[in-house]
Structure formats: structure tokens, C-alpha cells
Amino acid sequence: MTKKSTITLSNGTKVELSGNYDFKASYLAWKDKCESISNERILSVGKKTPKPANLYLQLEDHVTDNFVRPNSPNKGKNRGAFKLLKSINDSMTKKGIYTDKDLLEIKGYIRRIKFFSKNNTYNPQNITFTRPKAFTGKGKDIEITDSEQVTIYGHYADDYFKAKYGGKKAPNSWYSSSKNTSKPPLYQALFGGGNLINRNKGLLSVLLEAEAQLQNMKISHLSFQPARIGRLAKIPSLRKFVLSLLRNKDYFRNGVPRYTKIISDLETPKFVVGGEQNSDGVSESANMGLLPTEIETFSFQKLTPTTVGTLLATVAGKKVYPLKFGGYLNIRGKTTVPEKPEVKKSWIEQLWRD
Numbered sequence: 001m002t003k004k005s006t007i008t009l010s011n012g013t014k015v016e017l018s019g020n021y022d023f024k025a026s027y028l029a030w031k032d033k034c035e036s037i038s039n040e041r042i043l044s045v046g047k048k049t050p051k052p053a054n055l056y057l058q059l060e061d062h063v064t065d066n067f068v069r070p071n072s073p074n075k076g077k078n079r080g081a082f083k084l085l086k087s088i089n090d091s092m093t094k095k096g097i098y099t100d101k102d103l104l105e106i107k108g109y110i111r112r113i114k115f116f117s118k119n120n121t122y123n124p125q126n127i128t129f130t131r132p133k134a135f136t137g138k139g140k141d142i143e144i145t146d147s148e149q150v151t152i153y154g155h156y157a158d159d160y161f162k163a164k165y166g167g168k169k170a171p172n173s174w175y176s177s178s179k180n181t182s183k184p185p186l187y188q189a190l191f192g193g194g195n196l197i198n199r200n201k202g203l204l205s206v207l208l209e210a211e212a213q214l215q216n217m218k219i220s221h222l223s224f225q226p227a228r229i230g231r232l233a234k235i236p237s238l239r240k241f242v243l244s245l246l247r248n249k250d251y252f253r254n255g256v257p258r259y260t261k262i263i264s265d266l267e268t269p270k271f272v273v274g275g276e277q278n279s280d281g282v283s284e285s286a287n288m289g290l291l292p293t294e295i296e297t298f299s300f301q302k303l304t305p306t307t308v309g310t311l312l313a314t315v316a317g318k319k320v321y322p323l324k325f326g327g328y329l330n331i332r333g334k335t336t337v338p339e340k341p342e343v344k345k346s347w348i349e350q351l352w353r354d
Contacts, residue, residue, distance in 0.1 A: 009096040016221040023210035027092040042185040099289040124186035138163040154182025224286035225302035233314040242315040255330035259305040
């Protein structure tokens with residue numbers, strides 16, 4: 001059975017969706033998990049400069065000027081993960097329904113995060129630390145047996161750190177002597193894997209899930225207050241319904257639409273959209289922009305006499321529109337009712353009047 005859900009936007013528009021649309025829940029679960037992992041747990045508290053309190057906040061501040069290490073090559077704020085997190089968080093927590101433009105943004109986020117996984121200094125796997133090549137003992141009794149400096153990637157808390165400072169040692173997978181092989185906490189938050197993030201789902205997996213769901217999303221029904229309703233007048237299902245109104249004398253009084261009755265009957269049915277071009281017109285009339293999928297059916301809400309008058313006049317298609325049951329369509333400012341020709345009186349009527 002196809003999964004269905006309804007999203008109600010801030011303006012009252014209701015969007016009925018067919019298919020999975022739970023990537024936002026996945027994102028919130030990912031964020032909650034990152035926020036639950038303290039700086040103590042990831043061995044990143046900071047003594048001279050206190051580090052942010054949890055993994056999410058540390059990812060947010062990844063390679064910013066405030067928390068960059070003195071000899072780090074990442075001095076700017078142009079490419080750090082923190083540049084993405086606010087935009088991603090706003091997208092996941094503030095958007096109701098996603099447009100084509102929003103889908104392109106999601107794809108852009110994916111490209112940016114994939115950039116971090118490449119062999120470059122912005123990859124958390126390649127955060128560098130140095131230490132002596134060999135040592136014996138621990139604490140005050142530690143002895144450096146080979147002072148050549150070697151590079152450790154990913155996390156500083158290796159066996160040398162534990163021996164010298166008496167602190168906790170990080171899991172072996174958090175650091176490595178080779179590039180692109182360690183899985184420190186920041187890397188796990190972005191790409192999953194390791195021992196910290198639930199079901200090995202990192203932020204990249206969440207965004208890929210969002211992309212797939214948006215591309216496969218189907219809008220089975222859209223209920224909205226229309227703007228630019230005239231654009232919808234060519235949709236066959238709606239046009240047929242409006243023409244049936246124009247043929248029914250019960251909806252008019254001396255050619256003037258009985259708006260209350262028409263609004264009630266126009267807001268009841270669901271109209272078949274029928275094709276991509278019509279779907280684009282419906283989404284724009286709903287002030288939603290272009291959507292990544294076609295709309296199957298739509299209905300109206302909060303119609304006004306002005307909107308209905310525009311729709312009737314557009315479907316009528318003539319400034320002077322004779323009604324089948326007599327008279328002319330009379331919509332102020334949109335149609336014209338011909339003046340009745342003056343009836344000339346006979347010479348006898350004129351003499352009688354004189």
C-alpha cells in the first residue's frame with residue numbers, strides 16, 4: 001500500500017503526498033543524535049579554548065576562525081562544514097513543501113559534503129597532529145626514543161597522548177597514520193560509519209534520502225486559495241465545470257453571478273490536472289513555484305467574488321457573452337452588457353402624448 005501524508009502550509013494550502021516523505025524525521029534524528037554526543041565523549045573539550053558542548057556544535061564550528069588550530073591550513077570560513085549546516089537546518093526545519101529550486105539546493109548540499117570526503121584538508125579524516133615517532137614510559141617518566149615527528153590524521157588522542165598526559169585514548173578507528181582512513185567523530189557525523197551515529201547514517205545519507213524522496217514524490221492532491229486563477233481556465237476538467245455553471249440559470253440573477261452559490265459549488269469538487277504544463281500552472285496559482293513532480297488533482301479554498309468573476313469571464317472568453325437562458329453575463333469590469341435599443345414610438349403615441 002502506498003504511503004500517504006498531508007502537509008498543511010502556513011497559508012492554509014494542503015498538500016497530499018503519495019510515497020515516502022520522512023527525510024525530515026531522519027534529519028532530526030541525526031541532529032538529535034549529534035547533540036546527544038558530548039564533547040567529553042568525543043575527547044574534544046579543550047583546555048585553553050573550550051570547545052562547543054556537543055558533536056553537532058563542533059561540526060557547526062568546523063574550521064571556523066574561532067576553533068581552528070594555530071597551524072591548521074584551514075584559515076578561512078569559505079568551505080567549512082559550518083557554512084552548510086545552517087542552510088541545511090533551515091531547509092529541514094522551515095520548509096513545508098519543496099520546489100524544483102529547493103531540490104537543486106539539496107543536490108548542492110550533497111555536492112558540498114561529498115567535497116569534504118575527497119583528499120583535501122577540509123576532510124575531517126585529514127585533520128593533522130604530530131607526535132614523536134617512538135617513546136617508552138608514561139607521564140613524567142615518558143622517554144622519547146625517536147624524536148622524528150610523524151603525522152597522525154583524524155584525532156589527537158592516540159597512545160602517545162594517553163601515555164604523556166594520562167588522558168583517555170580514542171578508539172583506534174578515530175585516528176590513523178594514513179590520509180583518508182580514519183573515522184573521527186566529525187567524519188562520522190558527516191558520512192556515518194564508526195561507533196557513534198545510529199545505523200551508520202551520517203548527514204550525507206540523510207541528504208541522499210531527501211533527494212531520492214523528492215524525485216519520487218507524487219502530489220496526489222493540492223487544496224489552495226488561488227492567485228492568477230485565469231491561468232487555470234484552460235484546464236479541461238475545470239473549464240468543463242465552469243461552462244456547466246454558465247449554462248445554468250440558477251447561478252445567475254439578471255446575468256450577475258450568484259457568487260455565494262457558485263463559490264460553494266466550486267470549492268467542492270476535485271479537478272483533474274492533466275499534464276505537466278497544467279501542473280505548473282496550478283502550482284504557480286498556489287504561489288508554490290515549480291514543483292519537482294506533477295500534481296494529480298486540485299481543489300479550491302477561500303474563493304472570493306473577484307476571483308470567481310475572473311474565472312467566469314476567462315472561460316467565457318468574450319467581453320459580450322450571451323447566456324443560453326437569456327441575457328448577458330454581467331461581471332463588473334470584466335464583461336459588457338449591451339444597451340437595449342431605444343424603441344421608437346408610433347406617430348399616434350406621440351400625438352396622444354402631445
